[in-house]
Amino acid sequence: MWFTEEDNGSGCGHSEPVDHAIGRSRGGPTTKIHLACDGHGRPLTLLLTAGNVNDCTMFTQVLAGIWIPKPGRGQLWKRPRRILADKGYSTRAIRAHLRTRGIAATIPERVDQQANRRRRGSAGGRPPVFDPVAYRRRNVVERCFNWLKEYRAIATRYDKTATSYRGMLDLATLQCIFNCAYLSITIPRTAWKSPVREPIH
Secondary structure (H helix, E strand, O other): OOOEOOOOOOOOOOOOEOOOOOEEEOOEEEEEEEEEEOOOOOEEEEEEEEOOOOHHHHHHHHHHOOOEOOOOOOOOEOOOOEEEOOHHHOOHHHHHHHHHOOOEEEOOOOHHHHHHHHHHHHHHOOOOOOOHHHHHHHHHHHHHHHHHOOOHHHHOOOOOOHHHHHHHHHHHHHHHHHHHHHHHHHOOHHHOOOOOOOOEO
8 A cells, every 4th residue: 555656855764655544434534533642642653544444553664763862972762661552452463563572562462462361261361461550641641632633734644645644743742842852941859750662552
């Protein structure tokens, strides 16, 4: 689905999907935003797909798009300490991918997965580790989406092309980052945590 047409010459760095990131779901033609943010609700990376694309299928692409410059010299920071995600991301492939990268996963197990494991008995294996206290912080990504939806052009897509819609998302993301930078100046530093190595939602 992500085979793209030729560059449209906009110079925005994003290629236009052949489906313009529009797909039919239960609500009609829709676009889905796959997003990762840090512990303060600042967007780190996002992808656009058609609305009928499953969230878990884009997990590795979203995770691969995370990069944060470190203070001074050195490689970019690309590996968070912990990932917080909802039940839609509770798959063996995602958990194995995080395990190989040394990233802690706080993802609740679906009810059907729990039932299947119990039915298999000892062959079902141990349940995945889950920290309910850390999972309380997952509301940060929901608040990030709610903040983005304050923009009418994001809450309701009017753009024909995905590149134009992505441009609006990039502008809103920059404003969010600048607002957080302003708060970090006006609020004492002791009231803020470092954005580096924060949980990713």
